Amino acid sequence: MRKQPVLELSGIDRTYGQGETLLTILKNAGLNLYEGETVALVAPSGTGKSTLLHIAGLLEHPTSGQVVIGGQDCTALSEEGRTAMRRSHIGFVYQFHHLLPEFSALENIMMPQMIAGLSIPEAKERAKALLDYMRIGHRAEHRPAELSGGEQQRVAIARAVANAPLLLLADEPTGNLDPETAAYVFSALEALVRQSGLAALIATHNHELAQRMDRCVTIVDGQVVDLKL
Numbered sequence: 725m726r727k728q729p730v731l732e733l734s735g736i737d738r739t740y741g742q743g744e745t746l747l748t749i750l751k752n753a754g755l756n757l758y759e760g761e762t763v764a765l766v767a768p769s770g771t772g773k774s775t776l777l778h779i780a781g782l783l784e785h786p787t788s789g790q791v792v793i794g795g796q797d798c799t800a801l802s803e804e805g806r807t808a809m810r811r812s813h814i815g816f817v818y819q820f821h822h823l824l825p826e827f828s829a830l831e832n833i834m835m836p837q838m839i840a841g842l843s844i845p846e847a848k849e850r851a852k853a854l855l856d857y858m859r860i861g862h863r864a865e866h867r868p869a870e871l872s873g874g875e876q877q878r879v880a881i882a883r884a885v886a887n888a889p890l891l892l893l894a895d896e897p898t899g900n901l902d903p904e905t906a907a908y909v910f911s912a913l914e915a916l917v918r919q920s921g922l923a924a925l926i927a928t929h930n931h932e933l934a935q936r937m938d939r940c941v942t943i944v945d946g947q948v949v950d951l952k953l
């Protein structure tokens with residue numbers, strides 16, 4: 725059976741400023757991501773990787789163009805509708821973990837599930853399973869400040885997939901880690917993504933890690949094009 729597109733970006737333009745300060749970052753950019761597909765986004769600094777991820781994640785509006793997630797056209801959604809789509813269908817991982825400092829690793833992963841309506845026992849069970857999968861079950865009760873950078877990032881990844889999203893968007897998820905830790909965390913991310921069958925778009929400067937994805941794309945003159953590394 726043909727796989728379904730999880731993310732369909734088409735005709736995406738994104739400009740900043742106007743007049744003499746007009747900056748065109750994305751120009752008629754398009755990208756499709758299918759169920760279970762992992763795609764690395766590798767492009768020089770300032771070419772629009774974060775902009776593209778923010779548009780795909782409904783955090784930013786394109787100047788024009790269409791964003792379809794899980795078959796639903798999000799272009800004309802209200803802010804409430806966009807927030808609901810984000811909560812139920814999209815997981816985010818950033819370069820820095822953005823965990824809530826006053827809560828334990830376990831609670832950080834339970835939080836989005838409880839916001840989505842799961843009971844405390846249900847959220848706890850899934851959070852524990854995810855921590856075990858990421859091999860940090862023994863750190864469940866620790867707060868972010870008590871964890872290493874690699875452990876913090878593994879908690880952030882677990883949190884991002886806690887609500888079983890369709891789409892995972894990661895912006896330099898290992899960019900803040902030393903090479904050895906980065907490779908370990910990336911492997912954990914890759915295993916989780918492949919096991920859960922979600923589609924992932926991962927911006928990274930690390931070519932070695934990018935090559936492990938199903939496909940690599942880059943941004944040239946504001947458009948998304950395939951890249952052979």
Ligand SMILES: Nc1ncnc2c1ncn2[C@@H]1O[C@H](COP(=O)(O)OP(=O)(O)OP(=O)(O)O)[C@@H](O)[C@H]1O
Pocket residue numbers: 740741747749767768769770771772773774775776
């Ligand atoms: N709100 C904004 N106003 C004006 N210009 C912006 C704004 N946001 C981003 N830009 C510009 O858009 C361009 C693309 O930014 P973006 O953050 O998407 O690049 P990037 O490829 O993710 O870069 P990096 O790898 O350095 O993170 C940059 O030149 C940036 O200065």
